[in-house]
Amino acid sequence: MKNEASQTLKLAFPIIIGELAQMALHLIDSAMVGAISYKHLAAAALVINAMNIPFVIGIGMTISVSQMVSLANGRRDAQQVSHYLFNGFCLCTLTAIAISFTLVFGKDLLHHLGQDPEVVTLAIPFMKLMGLSIIPMLLFMTLKQFADGLEQTKTAMIFSLAGMPLNILLNWLLIYGNWGFPRLELAGAGWATLITRSCMFVALGYVILRHKTFSKYIAVRSNQWYFKLQTWRELLHIGVPSSMQIGMEAGAFAVSGIIIGTLGAVSQAAHQIALSCASFTFMASMGLAQAGSIRVSNALGRNDWRKIVVIGKSTILTSLVYGTGCAITFVLLRDRLPFAFNNNLDVVQLAAMLLLFAAIFQISDSTQAIGAGLLRGIKDVKTPTILIGIAYWVIGIPFGYLLAFHFNMGAAGMWLGLILGLTMASAFLITRFLKMGKRNTVFSSSSLSEPKTTETGTL
Secondary structure, eight states, X not given: OHHHXXXXXXXXXXXXXXXXXXXXXXXXHHHHHHTXXXXXXXXXXXXXXXXXXXXXXXXXXXXXXXXXXXXXXXXXXXXXXXXXXXXXXXXXXXXXXXXXXXXXXXXXXXXXXXOOHHHHHHHHHHXXXXXXXXXXXXXXXXXXXXXXXXXXXXXXXXXXXXXXXXXXXHHHHHTTOGGGOOOOTHHHHHHHHHHHHHHHHHHHHHHHHHOGGGHHHHTTHXXXXXXXXXXHHHHHHHHHHHHHHHHHHHHHHHHHHHHHHTTOHHHHHHHHHHHHHHHHHHHHHHHHHHHHHHHHHHHHHTTOHHHHHHHHHHHHHHHHHHHHHHHHHHHHHTTTGGGGTOOOHHHHHHHHHHHHHHHHTHHHHHHHHHHHHHHHHTTOOHHHHHHHHIIIIIIIHHHHHIIIIISOXXXXXXXXXXXXXXXXXXXXXXXXXXXXXXXXXXXXHHHHHSOOEETXXXX
């Protein structure tokens, strides 16, 4: 099991670095915008919360590419890998355009969410630019999932890291108006994000089309790059439930943020600080979950259930250790981390308290991500989607709302609801994977032990 954990971590490390680099872009935006005022930070938080659900739905659709590519790769079928790349890219392009247009033309919805009017006025231009940036970002994610599915996880990591200094430079120029550039403040952060994401997509696309690592998949494009309804069905079978799973979790946090925003700009800014820190640590869990999912899917292509179970258990144990380390870090640094985003004392004090709640759910947040990823790897997506919906939307959010408003606990009450929802999701998903692994291992073992027969009797 130790060897399997090591192999998963080796595959996961570049994914984790890439995910952390993407999250770092949001943290950098929040910190640089927060230096202007806490209302600018609250406006950024409002946009991120409002667009988070459709954005992660798009990310869920891209996950179908890595799942189907890794399955075909497990069978050593390069032709099928190329076929899934083409159809997956086309499907994700349509998804990205639909999500982007929905956000851009629906930006005025921010006026109807009960938020601070000044915060909404600041948020509208930022919403439009961030909505447009969805297109290059989801296309980059699609190509990243393709490379990850082939276990070439370092490829996208390089471009994710390269995007950080570019984004910082553009923020510095456009937010503050340095070197003669216009001072655009929050809108400047939106332009910086749009330009950075576009450059990352173009660069990764060029490498996949031209580099020898991927040449055998591109070389067969003349007979594999065509639309096929059955292929779209296979991609949607994974993509739609994956989108719903991630969307329901992200939606729980987004709705909590919007609800907390009705309590005032201070509460929303503090919530965004704590959530940004928790989201940063969660990116490592997502990377580990994706690596475990890819390895499990690859083993499924060979119908090796013993391998699947060992990979799954080792990945779960790794997530427990990681989650515990994150919890300790948050407790120790809760009074210092908020100052990286804002120096308003009211915001800092509330954020420090919310970081204690974030520390509590680090273990369950990490393990539920692993459970969902492992189940996707064995193509079990429908029932987990229902279980996640129950955990967050039947149990977590209602409980948090009750504590926040009926028991006057405010933002702390909503965070307690998130803790409960994450814990229930983790218990549901891990239990289901272990049961399915045990059942299929026994079934495959008994199938192998049965004597083969023909029409004339036992061989």
